[in-house]
Amino acid sequence: MKRNKPKYKQIIDAAVIVIAENGYHQAQVSKIAKQAGVADGTIYLYFENKEDILISVFREKMGMFVEKIQEMIAEKDSAVDKLFVMVERHFQILSEDHHLAIVTQLELRQSNKELRHKINEVLKDYSQLIDEILLDGKENNEFAPDLDIRLGRQMIFGTMDETATSWVMNEQKYDLVSLAPAVFKLMLNGCGSRSR
Amino acid sequence: MKRNKPKYKQIIDAAVIVIAENGYHQAQVSKIAKQAGVADGTIYLYFENKEDILISVFREKMGMFVEKIQEMIAEKDSAVDKLFVMVERHFQILSEDHHLAIVTQLELRQSNKELRHKINEVLKDYSQLIDEILLDGKENNEFAPDLDIRLGRQMIFGTMDETATSWVMNEQKYDLVSLAPAVFKLMLNGCGSRSR
Amino acid sequence: MKRNKPKYKQIIDAAVIVIAENGYHQAQVSKIAKQAGVADGTIYLYFENKEDILISVFREKMGMFVEKIQEMIAEKDSAVDKLFVMVERHFQILSEDHHLAIVTQLELRQSNKELRHKINEVLKDYSQLIDEILLDGKENNEFAPDLDIRLGRQMIFGTMDETATSWVMNEQKYDLVSLAPAVFKLMLNGCGSRSR
Amino acid sequence: MKRNKPKYKQIIDAAVIVIAENGYHQAQVSKIAKQAGVADGTIYLYFENKEDILISVFREKMGMFVEKIQEMIAEKDSAVDKLFVMVERHFQILSEDHHLAIVTQLELRQSNKELRHKINEVLKDYSQLIDEILLDGKENNEFAPDLDIRLGRQMIFGTMDETATSWVMNEQKYDLVSLAPAVFKLMLNGCGSRSR
DNA sequence: GATGAATGAGTATTCATTCAT
DNA sequence: GATGAATGAATACTCATTCAT
Numbered sequence: 001m002k003r004n005k006p007k008y009k010q011i012i013d014a015a016v017i018v019i020a021e022n023g024y025h026q027a028q029v030s031k032i033a034k035q036a037g038v039a040d041g042t043i044y045l046y047f048e049n050k051e052d053i054l055i056s057v058f059r060e061k062m063g064m065f066v067e068k069i070q071e072m073i074a075e076k077d078s079a080v081d082k083l084f085v086m087v088e089r090h091f092q093i094l095s096e097d098h099h100l101a102i103v104t105q106l107e108l109r110q111s112n113k114e115l116r117h118k119i120n121e122v123l124k125d126y127s128q129l130i131d132e133i134l135l136d137g138k139e140n141n142e143f144a145p146d147l148d149i150r151l152g153r154q155m156i157f158g159t160m161d162e163t164a165t166s167w168v169m170n171e172q173k174y175d176l177v178s179l180a181p182a183v184f185k186l187m188l189n190g191c192g193s194r195s196r
Numbered sequence: 197m198k199r200n201k202p203k204y205k206q207i208i209d210a211a212v213i214v215i216a217e218n219g220y221h222q223a224q225v226s227k228i229a230k231q232a233g234v235a236d237g238t239i240y241l242y243f244e245n246k247e248d249i250l251i252s253v254f255r256e257k258m259g260m261f262v263e264k265i266q267e268m269i270a271e272k273d274s275a276v277d278k279l280f281v282m283v284e285r286h287f288q289i290l291s292e293d294h295h296l297a298i299v300t301q302l303e304l305r306q307s308n309k310e311l312r313h314k315i316n317e318v319l320k321d322y323s324q325l326i327d328e329i330l331l332d333g334k335e336n337n338e339f340a341p342d343l344d345i346r347l348g349r350q351m352i353f354g355t356m357d358e359t360a361t362s363w364v365m366n367e368q369k370y371d372l373v374s375l376a377p378a379v380f381k382l383m384l385n386g387c388g389s390r391s392r
Numbered sequence: 393m394k395r396n397k398p399k400y401k402q403i404i405d406a407a408v409i410v411i412a413e414n415g416y417h418q419a420q421v422s423k424i425a426k427q428a429g430v431a432d433g434t435i436y437l438y439f440e441n442k443e444d445i446l447i448s449v450f451r452e453k454m455g456m457f458v459e460k461i462q463e464m465i466a467e468k469d470s471a472v473d474k475l476f477v478m479v480e481r482h483f484q485i486l487s488e489d490h491h492l493a494i495v496t497q498l499e500l501r502q503s504n505k506e507l508r509h510k511i512n513e514v515l516k517d518y519s520q521l522i523d524e525i526l527l528d529g530k531e532n533n534e535f536a537p538d539l540d541i542r543l544g545r546q547m548i549f550g551t552m553d554e555t556a557t558s559w560v561m562n563e564q565k566y567d568l569v570s571l572a573p574a575v576f577k578l579m580l581n582g583c584g585s586r587s588r
Numbered sequence: 589m590k591r592n593k594p595k596y597k598q599i600i601d602a603a604v605i606v607i608a609e610n611g612y613h614q615a616q617v618s619k620i621a622k623q624a625g626v627a628d629g630t631i632y633l634y635f636e637n638k639e640d641i642l643i644s645v646f647r648e649k650m651g652m653f654v655e656k657i658q659e660m661i662a663e664k665d666s667a668v669d670k671l672f673v674m675v676e677r678h679f680q681i682l683s684e685d686h687h688l689a690i691v692t693q694l695e696l697r698q699s700n701k702e703l704r705h706k707i708n709e710v711l712k713d714y715s716q717l718i719d720e721i722l723l724d725g726k727e728n729n730e731f732a733p734d735l736d737i738r739l740g741r742q743m744i745f746g747t748m749d750e751t752a753t754s755w756v757m758n759e760q761k762y763d764l765v766s767l768a769p770a771v772f773k774l775m776l777n778g779c780g781s782r783s784r
Numbered sequence: 785g786a787t788g789a790a791t792g793a794g795t796a797t798t799c800a801t802t803c804a805t
Numbered sequence: 806g807a808t809g810a811a812t813g814a815a816t817a818c819t820c821a822t823t824c825a826t
Contacts, residue, residue, distance in 0.1 A: 007811095025308055029796060039812045041798080050796065080388070110306050112221055120365065134387065143388035148378050151359065155382045158358025159351040166350055169316065182344050186351045190386035191330065192276070192339035225821060226788095235787045237823075246821060399790095417700055421817060431791045433819075442817065472780070502698045504613055512757065526779065535780035540770050546754055547747040547774045554746025555739065561708065574736050578743045582778035583722065584668070584731035617800060618809095627808045629802080638800060 008046050011036045015057050020099035024107040029053075055118045058108060061100055065093055066125045073129070079137030083156070083187065086133065088180040090160055094167075095176050105161075105168040130156055156187055204242050207232045211253050216295035220303040225249075247307075251314050254304060257296055261289055262321045269325070275333030279352070279383065282329065284376040286356055290363075291372050301357075301364040326352055352383055400438050403428045407449050412491035416499040421445075447510050450500060453492055457485055458517045465521070471529030475548070475579065478525065480572040482552055486559075487568050497553075497560040522548055548579055596634050599624045603645050608687035612695040617641075639699075643706045646696060649688055653681055654713045661717070667725030671744070671775065674721065676768040678748055682755075683764050693749075693756040718744055744775055 002008055014036035019027045029050055033040045047053045069089045073082045094101040108119065130153045137143035143152075163183055167176045198204055210232035215223040225246055229236045243249045265285045269278045290297040304315065326349045333339035339348075359379055363372045394400055406428035411419045421442055425432045439445045461481045465474045486493040500511065522545045529535035535544075555575055559568045590596055602624035607615040617638055621628045635641045657677045661670045682689040696707065718741045725731035731740075751771055755764045 023309055028794095033813095040796090040814090041812055042810085044797070045810070083387075106309060106312070110308060112306060113219055113302065116302075117365075137388065144385070147387055150362075151375065151378050151382060152387055154358040154362055155351075155355040155379070155387075158354035158356075160354075162350040162354025162357065163347065166346075169313070179347065182347050183351070186347060186386065188386045188388055189340070190382065190384045191279075191343055191348055191351075192333060192384055224819090229788095236789095236821090237787055238785085240822070241785070415701055420815095425792095432793095432817090433791055434789085436818070437789070475779075498701060498704070502700060504698060505611055505694065508694075509757075529780060536777070539779055542754075543751065543767060543770050543774060544779055546750040547743075547771070548779075550746035550748075550750025551743040552746075554742040554749065558738075558742055561705070571739065574739050575743070578739060578778065580778040580780055581732070582774065582776040583671075583735055583740055583744075584725060584776055616798090621809095628800090628810095629808055630806085632801070633806070 002046050005046070007036070007038060007042065009060075011038065011043060011046055011053065012057055012060050015053050016061070016099050016103050019054075019057075019107045020102040024110040027107075051115055054108065054111060055115060055122075057103065058119050059122050061104065062122050062126070065090075066129060068093065070129060073133070079133050079140055079142045080188065082133045082136070084180070084184045086129070087160060087184045087187070088177065091164065091176045091180050091183075094164055095172075098172060101164070101168050101172065105165045127153055127157070159183060159187060198242050201242070203232070203234060203238070205256075207234070207239060207242055207249065208253055208256050211249050212257070212295050212299050215253075215303045216298040220306040223303075247311055247314075250304065250307060250311060251318070253299065254315050255318050257300065258318050258322065261286075262325060264289065266325065269329070275329050275336055275338045276384065278329045278332070280376070280380045282325070283356060283380050283383070284373065287360065287372045287376050287379075290360055291368075294368060297360070297364050297368065301361045323349055323353070355379060355383060394438050397438070399428070399430060399434065401452075403430065403435060403438055403445065404449055404452050407445050408453070408491050408495050411446075411449075411499045412494040416502040419499075443507055446500065446503060446507060447514075449495065450511050451514050453496065454514050454518065457482075458521060460485065462521060465525070471525050471532055471534045472580065474525045474528070476572070476576045478521070479552060479576045479579070480569065483556065483568045483572050483575075486556055487564075490564060493556070493560050493564065497557045519545055519549070551575060551579060590634050593634070595624070595626060595630070597648075599626070599631060599634055599641065600645055600648050603641050604649070604687050604691050607645075607695045608690040612698040615695075639703055639706075642696065642699060642703060643710070645691065646707050647710050649692065650710050650714065653678075654717060656681065658717065661721070667721050667728055667730045668776065670721045670724070672768070672772045674717070675748060675772050675775070676765065679752065679764045679768050679771075682752055683760075686760060689752070689756050689760065693753045715741055715745070747771060747775060 011032065015027070015032050018032045018035050022031065029043055030040050032053065033043050036043075043053070047056065069086055072085045072089050076082045076085055094105070109116075111119070131149055134143065134147065134149050134152045134156075138145060138147055138149075160183070163179060164176065167174065167179075207228065211223070211228050214228045214231050218227065225239055226236050228249065229239050232239075239249070243252065265282055268281045268285050272278045272281055290301070305312075307315070327345055330339065330343065330345050330348050330352075334341060334343055334345075356379065359375060360372065363370065363375075403424065407419070407424045410424045410427050414423065421435055422432050424445065425435050428435075435445070439448065461478055464477045464481050468474045468477055486497070501508075503511070523541055526535065526539065526541050526544045526548075530537060530539055530541075552575070555571060556568065559566065559571075599620065603615070603620050606620045606623050610619065617631055618628050620641065621631050624631075631641070635644065657674055660673045660677050664670045664673055682693070697704075699707070719737055722731065722735065722737050722740045722744075726733060726735055726737075748771065751767060752764065755762065755767075
């Protein structure tokens with residue numbers, strides 16, 4: 001299995017650095033190879049083509065993302081606690097790897113539709129995680145009984161994503177993790193109490 | 197002023213069609229020129245370069261966006277009503293122009309960081325609109341007194357954007373406008389009532 | 393019609409020179425462009441791709457070949473005279489353009505099967521010319537009544553081709569045209585008179 | 589001597605199969621190694637480089653060619669009989685090995701000038717064989733006394749070669765061997781009796 | 785103002801060959 | 806002898822932009 005060989009991960013990590021530092025469109029294969037300390041041709045022993053490198057970056061890193069968050073969540077009992085942990089971990093992981101934050105929030109979005117569809121496949125695991133929390137919360141009466149799961153997930157994901165992207169576009173000038181409680185509160189209670 | 201000449205708008209509209217139908221990376225200047233019924237060189241009498249076309253597409257269309265929404269909002273008194281109208285109009289405008297929806301939600305996101313920063317400039321008008329509603333609502337005690345304006349705006353924008361993008365990626369199969377009330381409710385009340 | 397524009401012929405002629413002087417596999421598009429005095433991109437305004445250049449070289453030059461020979465033949469009455477003129481002209485045209493001789497006899501043969509099939513299409517005109525002479529000669533009792541047209545054509549073409557190729561591979565050291573009468577005699581009478 | 593070791597012949601035979609089935613330009617060393625059941629590197633224990641494989645293919649196979657024909661010819665007394673046997677055997681050997689026919693008539697011709705010169709070296713043995721028959725025939729008054737040996741050889745070889753190549757390009761649809769008598773007759777008597 | 789022919793910089797990928805094991 | 810992972814040079818083609826007419 002190629003994915004377990006050291007050079008596979010070496011190239012993935014090199015790709016994250018090169019994309020973060022040069023931008024998506026200036027991340028030539030030869031630059032990635034140089035950063036990884038291998039020959040250009042070696043790349044193609046581990047990846048089909050350039051797109052395969054990019055989708056693999058996303059798969060590996062986002063996989064780790066979901067995995068880490070799943071572990072943390074498992075320890076919590078209530079859906080509300082799980083949701084908070086998710087937001088906090090999400091922000092924390094991005095905060096801990098500035099390169100990764102740039103790559104996932106800005107650079108990989110420049111990929112074409114085809115690649116974006118593949119990225120969406122990877123994101124489905126994350127979506128499921130959110131959906132499970134929401135379902136859980138509805139059953140426990142932690143969340144509103146008429147909560148639309150899909151819309152709820154889009155609100156949660158959209159809010160986290162927009163918050164993270166703004167933070168990256170502002171050059172990560174402020175502390176993202178410390179925003180977690182307020183963001184969480186918005187997800188739980190919205191802007192105000194008056195309903196329609 | 198070039199922006200008022202007929203060929204200017206002609207080229208903008210051609211760009212929207214070409215990008216929607218061919219995708220961002222297959223939207224060559226020559227294709228846009230052909231669609232607009234002008235020669236390649238003519239494009240450069242009205243636009244600095246290709247990026248200028250794209251940013252102009254966004255500016256013109258999003259300008260119209262903000263303008264229309266502003267008009268509708270002005271008629272409403274409460275911040276809550278304004279917010280609802282905003283969400284509904286946002287979804288309605290995208291629903292009414294499928295090409296525009298594809299271009300703004302999917303294709304223009306593939307642009308590079310520099311162009312995205314310029315797009316963000318254009319979006320500032322929209323951000324201000326949201327901020328005004330939120331400030332208004334805080335003063336009127338319609339929204340929570342400790343509401344963080346920036347985060348609130350990111351929640352609102354992120355939720356609308358994610359909802360709209362999902363709809364486009366699902367090939368606009370369902371009715372987006374009818375989701376407005378539920379999305380609005382999420383913004384106002386979140387997923388549930390239990391606070392931390 | 394692009395084939396009538398001056399740059400079209402300019403590029404064709406440049407290709408012949410570059411291929412003859414550098415060999416088929418060292419005839420890069422950029423070299424042909426430089427030789428033709430145009431930019432690399434200009435090539436693609438007149439030709440689909442590299443293969444299109446090569447097939448066009450063959451089509452244009454071989455077309456001229458067949459045309460010239462047809463003119464000369466038309467003036468002759470007997471099939472035997474026509475055959476002699478054909479051999480002589482064939483050798484003469486190659487002798488007059490050393491570059492062309494190298495390209496058609498050696499370099500273009502290195503092309504892949506697909507291109508070679510297209511080249512064969514071009515050669516069909518030449519085959520027809522030979523077939524007409526042979527049919528003519530059979531009817532006039534100039535040639536053997538049991539002559540197989542296809543085999544006769546292959547003998548004539550194979551002999552001319554092998555003779556010309558040998559001459560090119562020997563660096564055109566001797567006079568090809570002066571071999572025409574002897575080659576012609578071989579075609580007409582073979583090696584000797586004793587039949588089986 | 590490496591040529592006598594089993595893997596040497598194993599690789600040669602693998603090369604013929606791979607070239608015939610994939611074409612000259614798709615016959616990578618790694619494919620030949622796989623077909624031969626050895627590692628890529630092993631190839632280089634038996635051959636200098638890829639060109640050496642190809643020239644060896646030609647040398648081995650064409651050597652067998654000349655050898656077989658020489659044996660058959662030795663049994664005949666007259667030059668005319670020898671010539672006929674040569675044509676018939678030539679066609680028969682190609683007919684019996686379709687892969688070899690494709691490789692020698694089509695694929696190996698795509699090699700570059702340098703390799704073709706080396707192939708010509710190999711063909712010299714064949715040329716000598718033909719020359720001996722022709723000289724023999726002139727001395728015995730079987731052939732015309734003014735027969736030019738070189739041209740005669742080119743006519744004979746060119747005719748056989750063109751006939752064989754046409755047969756291969758027509759996907760070996762008809763029986764090549766049965767053409768031998770008519771081809772032979774053309775070599776001996778040409779198209780007709782009228783001389784110049 | 786309008787045209788469109790011409791420009792030329794920039795890059796993913798293949799595959800013969802090597803050499804440490 | 807045998808292996809096969811690693812190497813790295815080499816090249817066709819696109820398309821935003823210009824400028825002579």
